[in-house]
Amino acid sequence: MSKLKMLKRTLISETVSNVGQIVLIKGFVRIRRDHGKLIFLDVRDRSGFIQVVVNPKISEKAYASGQELKPEFVVEILGKVNKRPVGTINKDLSTGEVEIEATEITILSKSETLPFGTGGNELNLELPTLLDHRSLTLRHPKVAEIFQVQAKILEGFRKAAEELDCTEIVVPTIVVGATEGGAELFEVKYYDHKAYLSQSPQLYKQMMVPVFERVWTIAHAYRAEPSVTTRHLAETTQLDFEIGFVTFEELLNLLEKVAVRMLKHVQDSCSYVDKVEFDKIPRLTLREAQGIIFKEFGRDNRKEKDLTPQDEIDICMWAKKKHKSDLVTITHFPTLAKPFYIMPDPKDPEYSFSYDLLFKGVEILSGGQRVSDYDKLVKAIKDRGMKVDAFEMYLMAFKYGMPPEGGFSFGLERITMKLLNLSNIREASLFPRDMERVDERL
Ligand code: AMO
Numbered sequence: 001m002s003k004l005k006m007l008k009r010t011l012i013s014e015t016v017s018n019v020g021q022i023v024l025i026k027g028f029v030r031i032r033r034d035h036g037k038l039i040f041l042d043v044r045d046r047s048g049f050i051q052v053v054v055n056p057k058i059s060e061k062a063y064a065s066g067q068e069l070k071p072e073f074v075v076e077i078l079g080k081v082n083k084r085p086v087g088t089i090n091k092d093l094s095t096g097e098v099e100i101e102a103t104e105i106t107i108l109s110k111s112e113t114l115p116f117g118t119g120g121n122e123l124n125l126e127l128p129t130l131l132d133h134r135s136l137t138l139r140h141p142k143v144a145e146i147f148q149v150q151a152k153i154l155e156g157f158r159k160a161a162e163e164l165d166c167t168e169i170v171v172p173t174i175v176v177g178a179t180e181g182g183a184e185l186f187e188v189k190y191y192d193h194k195a196y197l198s199q200s201p202q203l204y205k206q207m208m209v210p211v212f213e214r215v216w217t218i219a220h221a222y223r224a225e226p227s228v229t230t231r232h233l234a235e236t237t238q239l240d241f242e243i244g245f246v247t248f249e250e251l252l253n254l255l256e257k258v259a260v261r262m263l264k265h266v267q268d269s270c271s272y273v274d275k276v277e278f279d280k281i282p283r284l285t286l287r288e289a290q291g292i293i294f295k296e297f298g299r300d301n302r303k304e305k306d307l308t309p310q311d312e313i314d315i316c317m318w319a320k321k322k323h324k325s326d327l328v329t330i331t332h333f334p335t336l337a338k339p340f341y342i343m344p345d346p347k348d349p350e351y352s353f354s355y356d357l358l359f360k361g362v363e364i365l366s367g368g369q370r371v372s373d374y375d376k377l378v379k380a381i382k383d384r385g386m387k388v389d390a391f392e393m394y395l396m397a398f399k400y401g402m403p404p405e406g407g408f409s410f411g412l413e414r415i416t417m418k419l420l421n422l423s424n425i426r427e428a429s430l431f432p433r434d435m436e437r438v439d440e441r442l
Helices: 012-018 060-068 127-132 141-163 202-207 248-269 286-297 309-323 374-383 388-399 412-419
Strands: 022-035 038-045 048-054 074-083 098-109 187-190 193-197 214-222 235-244 283-285 327-331 348-352 354-359 362-369 405-411
Touching (some): 022 048, 038 060, 048 060, 141 235, 202 388, 248 354, 248 412, 354 405, 354 412, 362 412, 405 412
Parallel strands (some): 048 098, 283 327
Antiparallel strands (some): 327 354, 362 405
């Protein structure tokens, strides 16, 4: 039996502590370079990369297999871990001080020639190429890194939820009506009826407050966005909280606490993410923010019901300069510009107990204190021209005892995009859906 079959697998990241030893690694050929009679391979596994040298003077058989290799071949390689000669050490690689001298190579799976150039370790692919060959481009270390960061965002969110004593819930995505706005609904044929894909877990998380008091969910949300932008997807992932027995002020504290907890977790886990500043997050009402934009940037949007994309960029620049913060919270959007479930400010009902959190120029969260009084909720639904009948089960929860409550929702892809300074949200979604694409171009 070959030695290869008898050894236990060593992860690539562990090779550095095995200098002089024979190891068995398993992984994917990332790059192959030929230098005279030597073949150099960059091999990756889930823990990292390592350089493998295939030298016919060491093993003719390994060299014969080595000659067949192309990027993405799946291999098992047996070889000796050597210190690299001084001058060839790669400081950018955690295994850059060592290399493996191959003595046996087994090909587990072959790969056709990739339909695009893999280049070096930098990613030089245009967005259409990145998306047209998604199952392959996701393997590129720079692309995979994006989703490692995303996994850490999710982990940080879950940790925050656990620390706040919240219960996880799973909610449906087939619904009968709109919650966030009528026009952006995807219709589905539901047996002999018309139904829709859910725009948000909103109503369900609220109905669960009297059950658990504090809930969280990671939910798919569907928005038939009528235009193509760099920050909208048709299917997005929302990270939601809903909490009972809270005031507006407490909600603001909570959302900032969760945001910071989550971002800190990513920073502590991923060295390659830029440092985020958030010691003291400034809070502004919408009108205050628009006042600053008028004064500092000369644009008069003081009567608008929301910040424009440029306003979001500018107010974040202001927060960074004036408060050294990459985050800024905006409150008190006009009541009628918000969904029916957002509570008007009792002191000034034209404006609401709503908030957005902006991060590096983009809204990454929104939410608010809710209308928890049954009669007021019915009126808010009617005021927006919606049918009360469509909310029967939801309204029932308010008729039978609902504490003061509120919540918020983060957009996962937007946080990912901004943390990594990506220019398009599509890069921050594994398999993005938009007006023009559902995996394949439409
Ligand atoms: P909202 O509609 O603002 O609020 O959504 C919450 C967050 O989700 C993200 N988001 C999107 N990301 C990418 N593409 C989209 N089309 C898209 N739409 C939304 C944003 C946004 O801040 N139910 C309320 C939340 C609440 O009140 O708790 C809601 O859905 O980051």
